[in-house]
Amino acid sequence: MRTRTRTTGAIALAATAALALSACSSGGESGGGESGDDSITIGIKYDQPGLGFMEGDTPSGFDVDVATYVAEKLGYSADQIEWKEAPSAQRETLLSTNQVDMIFATYSITDERRESVSFAGPYFVAGQDLLVAADNTDITGPEDLEGKNLCSVTGSTSAQRIKDDYAAGVNLLEQPGYAECVTALVAGSVDAVTTDDIILAALGAQPANQGKVKVVGNPFSEEKYGVGLPPESDQCETVNEALQAMIDDGSWEASIQKHTEGTGYTPSADNPPTFDPCQ
Structure with missing residues (x-):
């Protein structure tokens, strides 16, 4: 969503040449997502095995699966995702200063947080x-x-x-x-x-x-995990459409089962989360 710019003379010259070639061309493809950006930066936890975990340069977990699915629906391949650690105490700052485009990090939606950031989802309701x-x-x-x-x-x-x-x-x-x-x-x-x-x-x-x-399987609270978005983001509806597609095609439930296997924890796609209205 945010492209990286450089100002060296060589790159400026290359860009000029590329524009000249483009003018002679009948068409072309964008370099990334829906807006033609070359990458998307997504915040996740690095220390929650099964949810958001980074081993070397390889992320894994349910949050990572959901983030990758949404990014691909937005037009970004997996290798166009730049992962960034999003510790709980830093999530609002990362979003409000546009250091990340989205956050998937067991990020509970609350009225207090809505005062500084936007949310899509929830993509999961925990207890x-x-x-x-x-x-x-x-x-x-x-x-x-x-x-x-x-x-x-x-x-x-x-x-x-x-x-x-x-x-x-x-x-x-x-x-x-x-x-x-x-x-x-x-x-x-x-x-x-x-x-x-x-x-x-x-x-x-x-x-x-x-x-x-x-x-145990007897939850006694409700925590709605949302997709954190920068303030005034216009991506909420688009992200919700991607989340709904993941639920509908079975990928959502398959990911949960994969990362919680053998623990007796069996949330079902028969009762998926209901998305909050986009604000």
């Missing part, structure tokens, strides 16, 4: 849930955590919400990241891990954890 050992039959919801050990990430409100609203006697353990929480769960140091259900499922589907953990 806070619990991850427990695969053979655990005692924990079926947050009320069952009384006296149990619960892990979440430092600074997250997820675990505190359970302590405040569901199980005052739960013992909270904080770790730097959710991967460390799942490691503690597999080792038996904690009884459960809590955050959004699809994040838990994606972590549980990692090779080291497969078959050892499961998502």
Whole structure:
């Protein structure tokens, strides 16, 4: 969407020659997306296996699959996507300063965020849930955590919400990241891990954890993951059309299943997200 410009004499000369050739031509193809731009810059998480994860120069995960599908519907091939890390605390800045064209990064739509950026979607509706050992039959919801050990990430409100609203006697353990929480769960140091259900499922589907953990499947909140767009963007309707196409052709559900396999997490295309009105 944003082309890169250079001002060297050689490139200026080449551009002049290209224009001359174009004037003699009967037509031609654009160099990229719908507006003829040569690339699109998309923000993702780099540290969420199964959702947005960067290994070397190779991104992977559900968010990456959705972003790639949307970009291709907008006219950009996979090799025209420039990936940029979008940590939670930097997402609004990246969009408002036009450092990225879009963000797919478990980016919950809220009224507060709408004051500074635009959104398309949501492309997924998550809910806070619990991850427990695969053979655990005692924990079926947050009320069952009384006296149990619960892990979440430092600074997250997820675990505190359970302590405040569901199980005052739960013992909270904080770790730097959710991967460390799942490691503690597999080792038996904690009884459960809590955050959004699809994040838990994606972590549980990692090779080291497969078959050892499961998502309880009793969500008790709602988080609508939207496509972050720059303020005043006119891309909302176009992005929503691409998202609908992904849902309709089965790619959306196939990607979720691929990245959460073996965790008991089975959201269905029979109940896809409903898009918010574009603003």
